[in-house]
Amino acid sequence: MSFLLFALGMFLQTEPVLWLDQEQDNHLLQTRINGQFLDDPLVSKNLKSGLTTTVECLAEFSDSDQECPAGGASIFIRYELWDEVFLLEYWDHAGRHQQVQLDSVQAIQAWLLRTTLQLVKLKGACWQDEAVRVTIKVLPFSQREQQRAQKWMSRTIAAQQSKPGSNQSNKQVMDLIIGTSVKRPALLEFSWELEPMMGSPDGGQP
Amino acid sequence: MSIKSTLFGALFLILALLFSFDYAYRQFTVPWVQFLFQSEFLGLLEESETDQRLLANLDPDQETRYRERFERIRAIRSNLQILELNQKNFQKNLNRAYLIVLALVFSLAIGAYLLHQRYVQRNLATLKNLIERLVEDRATEGQSVRGVFGKMEQMVREAAELMRTKNRKLKTLDHLSNWQESARRHAHEIKTPLTATQLEMERMESLLVPFLDTEARSIWQKGKSHVFKELDRLKEFTVGFSSFGKINQPKLQPINLRDSVADFVEIYAHVSPNLTLEWVEPELVDADWSIRADRDLIRQVWMNLVQNSSQALTADDKGTAQMTLEASSDGIQLVYSDDGPGIDEAVCERIFEPYVTTKKVGEGMGLGMAISKKIMLDHGGDLEWRPSESGACFVMTFPRPGGVA
Numbered sequence: 001m002s003f004l005l006f007a008l009g010m011f012l013q014t015e016p017v018l019w020l021d022q023e024q025d026n027h028l029l030q031t032r033i034n035g036q037f038l039d040d041p042l043v044s045k046n047l048k049s050g051l052t053t054t055v056e057c058l059a060e061f062s063d064s065d066q067e068c069p070a071g072g073a074s075i076f077i078r079y080e081l082w083d084e085v086f087l088l089e090y091w092d093h094a095g096r097h098q099q100v101q102l103d104s105v106q107a108i109q110a111w112l113l114r115t116t117l118q119l120v121k122l123k124g125a126c127w128q129d130e131a132v133r134v135t136i137k138v139l140p141f142s143q144r145e146q147q148r149a150q151k152w153m154s155r156t157i158a159a160q161q162s163k164p165g166s167n168q169s170n171k172q173v174m175d176l177i178i179g180t181s182v183k184r185p186a187l188l189e190f191s192w193e194l195e196p197m198m199g200s201p202d203g204g205q206p
Numbered sequence: 207m208s209i210k211s212t213l214f215g216a217l218f219l220i221l222a223l224l225f226s227f228d229y230a231y232r233q234f235t236v237p238w239v240q241f242l243f244q245s246e247f248l249g250l251l252e253e254s255e256t257d258q259r260l261l262a263n264l265d266p267d268q269e270t271r272y273r274e275r276f277e278r279i280r281a282i283r284s285n286l287q288i289l290e291l292n293q294k295n296f297q298k299n300l301n302r303a304y305l306i307v308l309a310l311v312f313s314l315a316i317g318a319y320l321l322h323q324r325y326v327q328r329n330l331a332t333l334k335n336l337i338e339r340l341v342e343d344r345a346t347e348g349q350s351v352r353g354v355f356g357k358m359e360q361m362v363r364e365a366a367e368l369m370r371t372k373n374r375k376l377k378t379l380d381h382l383s384n385w386q387e388s389a390r391r392h393a394h395e396i397k398t399p400l401t402a403t404q405l406e407m408e409r410m411e412s413l414l415v416p417f418l419d420t421e422a423r424s425i426w427q428k429g430k431s432h433v434f435k436e437l438d439r440l441k442e443f444t445v446g447f448s449s450f451g452k453i454n455q456p457k458l459q460p461i462n463l464r465d466s467v468a469d470f471v472e473i474y475a476h477v478s479p480n481l482t483l484e485w486v487e488p489e490l491v492d493a494d495w496s497i498r499a500d501r502d503l504i505r506q507v508w509m510n511l512v513q514n515s516s517q518a519l520t521a522d523d524k525g526t527a528q529m530t531l532e533a534s535s536d537g538i539q540l541v542y543s544d545d546g547p548g549i550d551e552a553v554c555e556r557i558f559e560p561y562v563t564t565k566k567v568g569e570g571m572g573l574g575m576a577i578s579k580k581i582m583l584d585h586g587g588d589l590e591w592r593p594s595e596s597g598a599c600f601v602m603t604f605p606r607p608g609g610v611a
């Protein structure tokens with residue numbers, strides 16, 4: 001029960017706020033994430049493990065015509081064990097890329113609160129009267145780490161099978177098993193239906 | 207076993223094996239997979255990383271080296287962490303892969319088994335059909351199977367042919383035995399009145415002839431001569447009936463057939479003025495020609511053949527008859543052939559029947575070949591006519607000691 005209450009609390013606290021800022025003829029869907037989810041025990045443990053905790057923020061419009069594109073942003077958080085600092089990397093829909101180095105989880109949370117993430121660039125007025133479905137997923141490692149782990153295992157098995165007397169055709173089966181087994185299950189996943197506010201997170205009006 | 211019951215049995219077997227495999231996999235393989243992903247290794251690697259940092263602090267000159275080691279250990283640890291997070295996925299997919307391979311192997315095995323069963327059933331049905339046709343003495347052309355069933359088919363055909371031959375011989379033997387019984391009775395029935403008639407004729411001669419004049423005596427003598435001539439013919443038939451009816455059972459003794467035939471030919475080479483008998487050395491020089499036979503009876507057969515060949519020729523003709531031996535799996539075959547006029551094909555079928563002859567009336571009763579056939583059948587062998595381009599050819603088959611031809 002306490003776990004459920006905790007999860008509910010986490011859900012409510014993590015709810016992001018959406019802004020729709022006009023830029024010339026387009027509108028930018030932006031958000032700032034509340035990093036309370038980083039206090040979740042699973043996420044907290046994963047942050048210090050050395051793996052790159054990946055936060056994916058996805059935005060989809062619920063229009064039936066599907067004129068509004070979907071979009072999102074990704075944040076990669078890795079604890080550098082040697083230097084004992086958090087290396088944070090951020091990519092958004094517009095292709096903006098930023099790297100920062102922070103000392104603690106609280107610093108990350110503070111950075112998230114003040115960092116505006118651009119999710120989607122919208123043309124026209126497809127967004128009018130439409131709700132936005134926002135999903136935040138916290139994944140235990142990055143796609144690059146996933147591929148590296150798959151290659152490492154495949155390489156190790158291939159080295160074993162290159163010995164005399166082994167069956168080469170089994171490698172393809174093992175690669176298939178590795179490819180389908182190594183997945184990125186979400187540590188946490190939240191989803192909301194939100195209506196964006198007009199303006200920018202800094203308080204500017206369109 | 208029907209296809210339905212075979213399929214049901216196969217399905218049950220597959221399910222039982224799959225269940226057993228799944229249970230064994232969970233009990234034995236899963237612990238080993240879990241062993242690989244145990245957290246103790248990750249803990250040790252983490253400690254190693256910490257150690258590298260501490261060493262770098264203690265020995266800053268080697269920091270680069272320690273950093274490299276640290277990065278290598280970290281990379282392996284992160285890979286293992288990722289694999290540990292997906293441990294259940296690995297187990298599940300390995301299990302699926304094993305089950306798929308097992309199911310494929312069993313399906314192939316079951317498929318091959320069913321195909322083999324179908325092949326066996328089809329060939330058995332063909333064999334059964336063949337046997338039924340053979341039993342009913344119907345044509346069996348076109349009935350053919352392959353492989354081991356082909357060998358079985360051949361064995362069945364050979365067995366059927368052997369049975370047919372034996373049945374034919376038994377039938378012939380039975381037939382001849384009936385003729386023998388009939389001949390014995392005829393001989394017995396004719397002998398008594400024949401003797402009585404002769405005695406009565408003599409008694410009448412002694413009583414009546416003294417009272418006859420010369421002319422009457424002449425008539426009496428002529429008549430008596432005719433009657434006695436016919437009585438002699440009847441006596442001859444009676445003797446023939448008797449000899450046919452009293453063919454003795456052979457007293458078998460071991461003899462060397464080659465030596466026996468060679469001796470016979472040497473003695474009787476020119477027994478007939480118009481026929482020369484020759485011995486042809488067999489091709490298999492070192493073969494074993496030992497048989498068990500009644501020497502006197504088989505000589506009777508040979509004499510009969512020689513006489514027939516001689517009687518088939520005219521007084522002016524000169525002919526040759528040859529005797530040789532052949533060996534086969536059935537036994538030893540003595541082949542007798544002449545260069546005479548041969549035997550009419552219409553008669554060949556019945557040549558061994560009693561009273562069937564190609565000779566003129568009064569020149570033979572047609573019992574010789576029947577007697578010869580009976581003698582050979584009593585020896586466990588046979589006497590058969592063999593078609594030849596010219597002349598007549600007969601084959602006497604003798605079983606090897608311990609066997610029956």
